[in-house]
Amino acid sequence: MRTEVKETAAADKRVITKKPELLAPAGNLEKLKIAVHYGADAVFIGGRDFGLRSNADNFSIQEMEEAVEFADRYGAEIYVTTNIFAHNENMEGLDVYLREIEAAGVRGIIVADPMIIETCKRVAPTLEVHLSTQQSLSNWQAVQFWKDEGLDRVVLAREVGMNEMLEMKRNVDIEIETFIHGAMCISYSGRCTLSNHMTARDSNRGGCCQSCRWDYFLYEDREDANAESGNALFAEEDAPFAMSPKDLNLVQSIPKLVDAGIDSLKVEGRMKSIHYVATVVSVYRKVIDAYCADPDNFTIDPEWLKELEKCANRPTAPAFFENTPGYEEQMFRNHKQKTPFDFSGLVLDYDADTGMVTLQQRNHFRPGDTVEFFGPEIERFSMTVGTIWDDEGNEIDAARHPLQVVTFKTDQPVYVHNMMRKEL
Amino acid sequence: MIKPELLVTPTSVENVEEVIDAGADAVMIGEERYGLRLAGEFDRTAVHEAVKLAHERGVKVYVAMNALFHNDTLPELPDYLAFLDKIGADAVVFGDPAVLMNAKQYAPKVELHWNTETTATNWYTANYWGRKGSARAVLARELNMDSVIEIKENAEVAIEVQVHGMTCMFQSKRTLVGNYMEFQGKDLGVEGRSKDRTLVLHDPERDVKYPIWEDWNGTHIMSPKDMCIIDELDELIDAEIDSFKIDGVLKDGAYIRDMTGLYRQAIDQYAAKPEEYIEEKEAWRDRALALQPDNRELDTGFFFKETVY
Numbered sequence: 001m002r003t004e005v006k007e008t009a010a011a012d013k014r015v016i017t018k019k020p021e022l023l024a025p026a027g028n029l030e031k032l033k034i035a036v037h038y039g040a041d042a043v044f045i046g047g048r049d050f051g052l053r054s055n056a057d058n059f060s061i062q063e064m065e066e067a068v069e070f071a072d073r074y075g076a077e078i079y080v081t082t083n084i085f086a087h088n089e090n091m092e093g094l095d096v097y098l099r100e101i102e103a104a105g106v107r108g109i110i111v112a113d114p115m116i117i118e119t120c121k122r123v124a125p126t127l128e129v130h131l132s133t134q135q136s137l138s139n140w141q142a143v144q145f146w147k148d149e150g151l152d153r154v155v156l157a158r159e160v161g162m163n164e165m166l167e168m169k170r171n172v173d174i175e176i177e178t179f180i181h182g183a184m185c186i187s188y189s190g191r192c193t194l195s196n197h198m199t200a201r202d203s204n205r206g207g208c209c210q211s212c213r214w215d216y217f218l219y220e221d222r223e224d225a226n227a228e229s230g231n232a233l234f235a236e237e238d239a240p241f242a243m244s245p246k247d248l249n250l251v252q253s254i255p256k257l258v259d260a261g262i263d264s265l266k267v268e269g270r271m272k273s274i275h276y277v278a279t280v281v282s283v284y285r286k287v288i289d290a291y292c293a294d295p296d297n298f299t300i301d302p303e304w305l306k307e308l309e310k311c312a313n314r315p316t317a318p319a320f321f322e323n324t325p326g327y328e329e330q331m332f333r334n335h336k337q338k339t340p341f342d343f344s345g346l347v348l349d350y351d352a353d354t355g356m357v358t359l360q361q362r363n364h365f366r367p368g369d370t371v372e373f374f375g376p377e378i379e380r381f382s383m384t385v386g387t388i389w390d391d392e393g394n395e396i397d398a399a400r401h402p403l404q405v406v407t408f409k410t411d412q413p414v415y416v417h418n419m420m421r422k423e424l
Numbered sequence: 425m426i427k428p429e430l431l432v433t434p435t436s437v438e439n440v441e442e443v444i445d446a447g448a449d450a451v452m453i454g455e456e457r458y459g460l461r462l463a464g465e466f467d468r469t470a471v472h473e474a475v476k477l478a479h480e481r482g483v484k485v486y487v488a489m490n491a492l493f494h495n496d497t498l499p500e501l502p503d504y505l506a507f508l509d510k511i512g513a514d515a516v517v518f519g520d521p522a523v524l525m526n527a528k529q530y531a532p533k534v535e536l537h538w539n540t541e542t543t544a545t546n547w548y549t550a551n552y553w554g555r556k557g558s559a560r561a562v563l564a565r566e567l568n569m570d571s572v573i574e575i576k577e578n579a580e581v582a583i584e585v586q587v588h589g590m591t592c593m594f595q596s597k598r599t600l601v602g603n604y605m606e607f608q609g610k611d612l613g614v615e616g617r618s619k620d621r622t623l624v625l626h627d628p629e630r631d632v633k634y635p636i637w638e639d640w641n642g643t644h645i646m647s648p649k650d651m652c653i654i655d656e657l658d659e660l661i662d663a664e665i666d667s668f669k670i671d672g673v674l675k676d677g678a679y680i681r682d683m684t685g686l687y688r689q690a691i692d693q694y695a696a697k698p699e700e701y702i703e704e705k706e707a708w709r710d711r712a713l714a715l716q717p718d719n720r721e722l723d724t725g726f727f728f729k730e731t732v733y
């Protein structure tokens with residue numbers, strides 16, 4: 001059953017009233033507040049246990065409560081990832097943990113293991129249960145299976161294309177969430193244990209060492225084969241074998257996803273910076289809002305595409321959205337490119353009378369630098385930094401120290417949580 | 425003493441006969457379109473022949489349908505399942521819930537074995553799939569001996585573990601070998617990228633080689649060594665693990681036949697004269713080692729390893 005998303009508001013203009021949820025990542029409370037402030041409808045976070053990013057800061061139960069309280073003010077939802085494939089010993093403490101999450105006021109959990117699904121239904125029945133992409137859900141009958149199991153929402157495998165999503169929506173009446181932006185596994189999620197084999201770190205319990213992104217060398221094997229034996233399928237000057245995918249970027253396909261009635265559009269990246277989260281969320285917020293307000297006259301503003309590139313440290317591609325991706329959607333040799341912009345400061349305060357901003361420094365800048373400010377309350381603008389003072393009122397020749405609080409005059413009004421970036 | 429089933433994945437109908445002669449109690453076969461990383465390709469005719477042959481000898485035949493299915497293949501499932509039901513296959517090996525749902529309708533006489541490989545990691549979830557209709561759980565290869573035994577102690581379904589062979593580390597839907605060759609400007613028709621090509625990825629950091637190939641299901645990368653616990657079977661037999669699997673993927677029929685014979689003897693020896701088996705542990709490992717190709721070392725997989733996260 002396809003979700004009805006359109007209705008005629010006026011005789012001559014179509015608007016879309018049921019917008020998809022824009023779902024953002026947050027590795028800690030600061031990132032969560034930024035994500036919500038910049039326009040996310042919902043945020044997914046990790047707790048201290050049972051999630052897949054053991055290196056992220058992650059949230060204590062108390063921080064979850066604070067997150068819920070903050071999100072409530074904006075009408076935003078919080079989901080907690082509990083998407084490990086549990087081993088026997090991981091069952092302990094799960095009941096208590098799920099009850100605590102429920103009591104914190106979180107809307108739902110994202111789960112891969114049926115053990116956690118059933119435990120949640122038993123001990124924390126008011127939590128919504130969303131099936132994680134770790135289940136690599138890739139056909140509509142499997143979607144039906146999980147609906148019959150009582151799940152509220154499914155997150156699709158990253159290998160599912162637009163036409164497949166449409167067929168799923170046509171056949172099953174369940175909320176569907178899909179990734180629109182960010183880094184991705186190159187394997188079917190949940191079906192990779194490279195990390196277990198190479199570094200004894202369990203990828204399906206949050207220990208992934210991303211060894212898929214290392215360089216390898218392709219040989220034709222014979223009993224005598226080794227690195228020197230001359231069975232190489234590459235010449236000395238060739239790039240090594242690599243499995244590094246370009247990051248996902250579906251900004252141009254948002255209209256198709258909205259029309260298909262996809263319920264939640266997910267941005268990856270709990271480990272990413274607040275600058276990344278703010279930039280990506282604000283662009284997708286604009287695209288979704290602009291399309292839904294006037295779908296018939298919608299066009300992509302090239303500025304949005306440029307904006308997304310300002311926080312990207314890897315090239316992007318649409319992955320499986322239309323087709324199985326070829327070599328153009330992978331990276332060989334250079335797996336990283338430098339971010340073209342530095343996140344240089346976060347606005348703490350602005351004095352409308354004096355036109356002075358109080359800013360927390362995040363990266364080096366100095367008088368004479370060209371910078372730009374952006375945020376949900378303002379149109380992005382560029383300006384040249386004039387005199388800078390430190391928090392004791394001393395004039396300084398540069399803002400050198402991370403988290404240093406400085407003041408200077410801005411060309412236009414700015415607001416708390418606006419960000420300043422500088423082109424490199 | 426209850427002897428575990430010895431389950432083998434053979435390369436061809438002839439090899440089915442050979443492994444039965446060598447002492448297999450069951451075989452797992454199938455075709456690439458529905459099953460993952462099989463030792464041989466068995467079309468419907470071959471599956472039917474294998475079933476007839478095996479049943480005459482009192483041996484069971486399990487058919488692999490453990491691929492991750494996309495919408496486009498779903499319409500084929502009822503017909504294939506009905507065929508398996510009709511010829512009397514003993515079990516369907518599945519990972520995708522779509523197979524489970526279709527099997528109930530189109531292959532009601534055939535048992536179901538849950539095998540998602542990497543995600544079968546705790547006893548609760550093994551029992552969960554049991555409640556959904558599965559008679560057996562095939563455990564993840566990344567578990568250690570203690571975890572395997574704890575799962576068995578709490579399981580309401582039969583438990584299968586791999587005791588020998590290569591294990592899968594990675595599956596991608598992307599055509600990674602072809603993509604690399606294309607990136608290098610090589611002619612794919614000439615180069616080839618299937619299982620027959622025996623391609624490996626060399627990992628310079630660890631100086632090991634991972635077999636890699638591409639097929640209908642995407643790109644597969646396999647463990648650099650063959651796991652072998654022919655000398656550590658006693659604890660698993662004592663725990664009454666139901667089925668021991670020898671995976672023959674990327675091996676020839678003769679190797680699979682000979683390794684089957686070796687495990688047959690080892691299991692039988694432990695059942696009949698456990699103290700002799702314990703005494704001979706080192707000899708069992710040497711016998712297995714003697715069958716190994718020079719470029720494939722043996723290890724014990726994750727049976728005695730700890731992983732962190």
